[in-house]
Amino acid sequence: MVCGFEFTSTTIGKQIGTMIIEISTLGEAIVHKRCLLGLTQASLAKKLGVDNTYISKIENNHSIPNRELLRKLENVLSFEYGELLPLAGLHSQELEQLFDEVVTLIGEKQLMKELENIKYNA
Structure with missing residues (x-):
């Protein structure tokens, strides 16, 4: 079933009313x-400027x-900004920046630890 929402997957729960x-x-x-x-697929495709067969392939x-x-x-279907990116296997730029910052921070902490070891062993 499609518009009857008979989905069997369990990754993301979306609450719609109750x-x-x-x-x-x-x-x-x-x-x-x-x-x-x-x-419809055709009306969505028209709003997006793509062919409705492409919408079918995505769905x-x-x-x-x-x-x-x-x-x-996201805009046409009223999703929140960035909500579809993880489902598409993509990440937002904000998430990528946060990841880079965490990697940098971990690297800096490791560097500080190594410097302390050198200082105490000298």
């Missing part, structure tokens, strides 16, 4: 939101859109 829909793929997330908004997890199209999907 009902929780379990979503684990980008395709499931897009189908779910598209149906909630009463959009069936046969294709992953680029970041630009993901942002458009």
Whole structure:
């Protein structure tokens, strides 16, 4: 079932009123939101400026859109900014920057530890 939301995955729980829909793929997330908004694949495709067969491929997890199209999907389907990126296997720039900062911090701490060892062993 598609617009009846008979999804069997269990990664992301989205609460809609009193009902929780379990979503684990980008395709499931897009189908779910598209149906909630009463959009067809053709109407969504028109809003995004793509062919409706491409929407079908995305919803069936046969294709992953680029970041630009993901942002458009988030906007048209009322997702929060960056919400679709993890489902598409991508990360936001903010997450990448945070990762770089953590790696840098860990590197600096390791360097400080090594300097302390040198100081005490000298």
